[in-house]
Amino acid sequence: MAYYLLQRDQRGAHRLAESLERALSSLQHCERCNTFTEERICQRCANPQRDARLLCVVEMPADLAMIEQTLAYKGLYYVLMGRLSPLDGIGPRELGLEKLLARATDGVVEEVILATNFTNEGEATAHMLSELLAARGVRASRLSRGVPVGGELEHTDSGTIAQALVERRTL
Amino acid sequence: MSHKQRVDQQPSFVLHSHPWRETSLIVEVFSRDYGRVAMVAKGARRPMSALRGVLMAFQPLLVDWSGGGEVKTLVRAEWQGGQPLLTGRALLCGYYLNELLVKLSAREDPHPGLFEAYSEALCQLAGGQSQGVLLRRFELALLRELGYGVLLDHDARSGEPVDPARRYLYIIEEGPIALGADIGSVDPDCQIISGQTLLDMAAGVLERPETLAQSKSLLRALINHYLGGQSLQSRRVFTELQLL
Numbered sequence: 211m212a213y214y215l216l217q218r219d220q221r222g223a224h225r226l227a228e229s230l231e232r233a234l235s236s237l238q239h240c241e242r243c244n245t246f247t248e249e250r251i252c253q254r255c256a257n258p259q260r261d262a263r264l265l266c267v268v269e270m271p272a273d274l275a276m277i278e279q280t281l282a283y284k285g286l287y288y289v290l291m292g293r294l295s296p297l298d299g300i301g302p303r304e305l306g307l308e309k310l311l312a313r314a315t316d317g318v319v320e321e322v323i324l325a326t327n328f329t330n331e332g333e334a335t336a337h338m339l340s341e342l343l344a345a346r347g348v349r350a351s352r353l354s355r356g357v358p359v360g361g362e363l364e365h366t367d368s369g370t371i372a373q374a375l376v377e378r379r380t381l
Numbered sequence: 382m383s384h385k386q387r388v389d390q391q392p393s394f395v396l397h398s399h400p401w402r403e404t405s406l407i408v409e410v411f412s413r414d415y416g417r418v419a420m421v422a423k424g425a426r427r428p429m430s431a432l433r434g435v436l437m438a439f440q441p442l443l444v445d446w447s448g449g450g451e452v453k454t455l456v457r458a459e460w461q462g463g464q465p466l467l468t469g470r471a472l473l474c475g476y477y478l479n480e481l482l483v484k485l486s487a488r489e490d491p492h493p494g495l496f497e498a499y500s501e502a503l504c505q506l507a508g509g510q511s512q513g514v515l516l517r518r519f520e521l522a523l524l525r526e527l528g529y530g531v532l533l534d535h536d537a538r539s540g541e542p543v544d545p546a547r548r549y550l551y552i553i554e555e556g557p558i559a560l561g562a563d564i565g566s567v568d569p570d571c572q573i574i575s576g577q578t579l580l581d582m583a584a585g586v587l588e589r590p591e592t593l594a595q596s597k598s599l600l601r602a603l604i605n606h607y608l609g610g611q612s613l614q615s616r617r618v619f620t621e622l623q624l625l
Contacts, residue, residue, distance in 0.1 A: 294618070296473070296476040296477075296480065296614050296615035296618040296619075297397045297476060297479060297480055297483065297614060297615065298399075298614070299614040299617075300618075301614070301617060301618035301621050301622070302618070302621050302622055302625055303621055307625065311625075329437065330437060330438050330439065330466075330467070330472060330475075333466070333467075333468060333472055334472045334473060334476070337468060337469045337470070337472060337473075338622055341622075342625055367431075367434055367435075367460075368460060368462055369434050369435070369437075369440070369460050369462070370434065372462055372465075373465075373466060376465050376466075
């Protein structure tokens with residue numbers, strides 16, 4: 211991409227450089243949900259239509275965007291900007307968990323939905339958060355996992371089916 | 382160093398992986414017959430990649446790879462199943478096991494016995510067994526399999542069998558020395574351990590509370606010594622979590 215811009219599209223290169231420059235100087239973390247925003251508090255957190263009793267914790271802004279796309283969630287978010295990864299030296303201190311804990315115990319939040327990824331790191335993050343929240347008397351829940359919507363067992367990978375069996379629910 | 386090789390259907394576990402280039406992963410694999418091997422999983426980070434859900438740590442896999450350099454190319458990985466995913470505290474213990482293997486074992490140094498001990502430890506973690514006992518058993522197996530002959534059943538100076546009723550001073554790289562004899566001034570960093578604990582450890586029976594407590598501090602001292610100043614991130618994260 212760098213070679214293409216330098217050789218064929220210098221105006222585009224300028225625009226890209228300016229956008230990055232502007233983003234670097236004006237973007238900050240939202241005081242409430244920790245995502246990138248140009249204001250002190252992002253538009254989503256400032257929106258009174260959203261249900262402030264629900265707080266959904268995700269790893270990255272891209273995860274937030276994905277959940278928003280479903281139109282199935284009306285609560286607020288907290289973006290960790292990472293995940294617990296002990297082998298990479300990323301622990302509670304690196305993730306700045308105090309800010310999340312303060313946010314979750316503001317007295318308005320009634321349920322924290324842990325929507326970290328279903329990788330080992332995401333699971334470890336969810337486990338750690340659930341314990342920290344339980345100790346503070348905040349109800350926590352975890353996204354459920356299993357066979358995808360419209361999925362046929364015949365074409366689902368065996369790891370997913372095995373886990374769906376372990377986590378099966380009574381009807 | 383090594384010749385070009387093609388390995389098929391090798392029982393393995395993923396220890397750690399990190400992103401490489403746009404869509405690939407570099408995976409640190411612990412295999413039964415080849416030890417710890419690094420390999421590139423090309424395209425493993427593409428959204429529809431079949432490898433995405435397979436290359437998870439703590440799950441038994443069959444892995445095919447090829448290549449001659451330090452970093453091989455992963456050809457195929459197949460999930461073997463039969464083991465539930467680790468959750469909660471067991472997951473944090475799993476990270477600790479993986480970090481020990483990454484930091485203490487050399488690349489391409491096969492240790493089938495250690496592989497056996499690792500699979501067993503993971504299986505017990507997944508099955509919800511007492512974590513203290515299984516972690517100590519793995520630490521001991523690790524030190525023994527890697528060739529750090531940990532002397533437990535004989536006095537290092539007199540050569541006599543360890544007496545369960547006596548207390549011993551454990552000197553790293555040397556072994557236990559019966560207390561009470563003329564050993565001169567005692568280094569405060571040295572471990573004082575009962576003979577019963579030493580014999581229990583030698584037999585691999587760690588359930589007795591005193592054995593568990595004393596073997597924990599002895600194994601920690603030994604591991605720290607062999608780590609040569611490297612710190613264990615998983616241990617630090619664990620401690621930080623307790624403080625929150």
